[in-house]
Amino acid sequence: MSEAPHDAHQAAMEGAAEPPFNEELEAVWGARFGATDEVGPLRRVLVRRPGPELEAIREDAWDERLGALVDPEGRWYWTDRRAPDLDVVAAQHDGLVAALRGEGVEVDVAEPLGGGFVKAVYTRDPSITVPGGAIVGRMGVRMRRGEEPHATRALANAGMPILGTITGTGTLEGGSFVKLRRGIAALGTSIRCNHEGERQLRALLELIGVELIRVPVAGYSIHIDLHFAMVDQDRALVHPDGLPYDFLVTLRQLGIQTIEAGPGEEWGLNLLCLRPGRVLMAEGSPRTVELLERAGIEVVTIPYDELHKNGGGVHCSTIELVRDPA
Numbered sequence: 137m138s139e140a141p142h143d144a145h146q147a148a149m150e151g152a153a154e155p156p157f158n159e160e161l162e163a164v165w166g167a168r169f170g171a172t173d174e175v176g177p178l179r180r181v182l183v184r185r186p187g188p189e190l191e192a193i194r195e196d197a198w199d200e201r202l203g204a205l206v207d208p209e210g211r212w213y214w215t216d217r218r219a220p221d222l223d224v225v226a227a228q229h230d231g232l233v234a235a236l237r238g239e240g241v242e243v244d245v246a247e248p249l250g251g252g253f254v255k256a257v258y259t260r261d262p263s264i265t266v267p268g269g270a271i272v273g274r275m276g277v278r279m280r281r282g283e284e285p286h287a288t289r290a291l292a293n294a295g296m297p298i299l300g301t302i303t304g305t306g307t308l309e310g311g312s313f314v315k316l317r318r319g320i321a322a323l324g325t326s327i328r329c330n331h332e333g334e335r336q337l338r339a340l341l342e343l344i345g346v347e348l349i350r351v352p353v354a355g356y357s358i359h360i361d362l363h364f365a366m367v368d369q370d371r372a373l374v375h376p377d378g379l380p381y382d383f384l385v386t387l388r389q390l391g392i393q394t395i396e397a398g399p400g401e402e403w404g405l406n407l408l409c410l411r412p413g414r415v416l417m418a419e420g421s422p423r424t425v426e427l428l429e430r431a432g433i434e435v436v437t438i439p440y441d442e443l444h445k446n447g448g449g450v451h452c453s454t455i456e457l458v459r460d461p462a
Contacts, residue, residue: 158267158268161268165297166295167295167457168458169268170265170266170269171265171267171315172319172461172462175462176411178239178408178456179241179242179457180458181241181242181454181456182246182457183233183236183243183244183246184249184256186222186248186257189251190222190446192207193205193207205217205219210278211252212255215447216445220445225442225443228441228442228443231440235436236454246290253283256280257448258446258447259454260453261448262310264313265457268344270299270455273307273310274306274307274308275328276309276330277328280309284301294457299343299344300336303336305330306333306335308329309328309329310455311361311452312324312358313337315346316387316392317369319345321349322360323350324352324353324363326359327357334350349383351383354377361452362406364405365407365451366392367395368409371433372394372395373394373397378402397427401420401424403418403421403440404421406418406449406451412462415434417436418437418450
């Protein structure tokens with residue numbers, strides 16, 4: 137018998153290119169991580185508990201022109217004359233976790249980062265959830281730079297595959313990303329999300345078969361999630377003044393019906409869809425709740441106004457780990 141070529145035993149090993157990555161998620165990674173849309177049944181989320189980092193906010197930093205407490209060195213802002221009530225902050229965040237668990241959602245709670253990470257409670261922003269895992273962004277302002285590695289570790293500890301990272305001079309924050317339906321997503325380019333971040337994201341999404349629509353967000357608005365939220369498979373809550381007309385036309389072309397939020401109730405748009413036609417929203421947007429319920433959307437509300445003063449809401453405070461397709 138002739139001797140086999142060197143390393144010929146490798147040919148006896150079964151090849152593993154097929155089946156594709158997403159079809160093996162549960163077998164290899166332990167769960168069907170990621171999300172193809174914003175409205176399918178929510179199974180698991182990551183939040184981060186607020187902590188002593190908020191003690192940095194000082195009442196002597198009130199800026200009359202800007203209407204907020206603003207750190208002279210640009211490390212934080214707080215949209216009230218009074219410093220945070222840390223007991224209320226903690227209680228309202230605990231209420232968010234309790235509401236999610238009450239809806240049958242598994243909640244992974246990361247510990248506070250402390251130090252200068254005053255906005256780290258808003259876990260939505262350092263990454264985005266896509267089919268099969270997460271893409272880690274690059275924060276658009278210095279006060280949030282450095283959250284990215286902590287977010288990456290938290291996601292990895294939860295078992296989440298990391299499918300890419302924004303690098304170079306790209307900036308990308310999760311509050312400005314939305315999945316419209318399977319295979320189509322939108323990115324709100326803004327003061328926080330630049331065109332280089334969009335370019336890199338487009339290339340990463342192309343690898344997993346997702347088309348990206350660019351939506352320029354108006355003025356100093358930082359994220360699209362104060363102007364737009366999917367609430368059902370083909371229905372969205374919108375604040376038209378913050379969205380370009382072309383995007384509203386695109387939504388109609390996609391067959392997505394829009395419900396206009398109540399005037400002056402922007403925090404009502406920063407909601408989290410729990411399953412098709414059922415959403416979790418902060419209290420304080422009664423007209424928007426009425427409009428949604430009239431359209432057949434079930435609304436669960438929680439107090440969250442103290443955390444709004446730090447610049448984020450219910451949607452900002454959660455990042456999907458596992459969401460079933462709608």
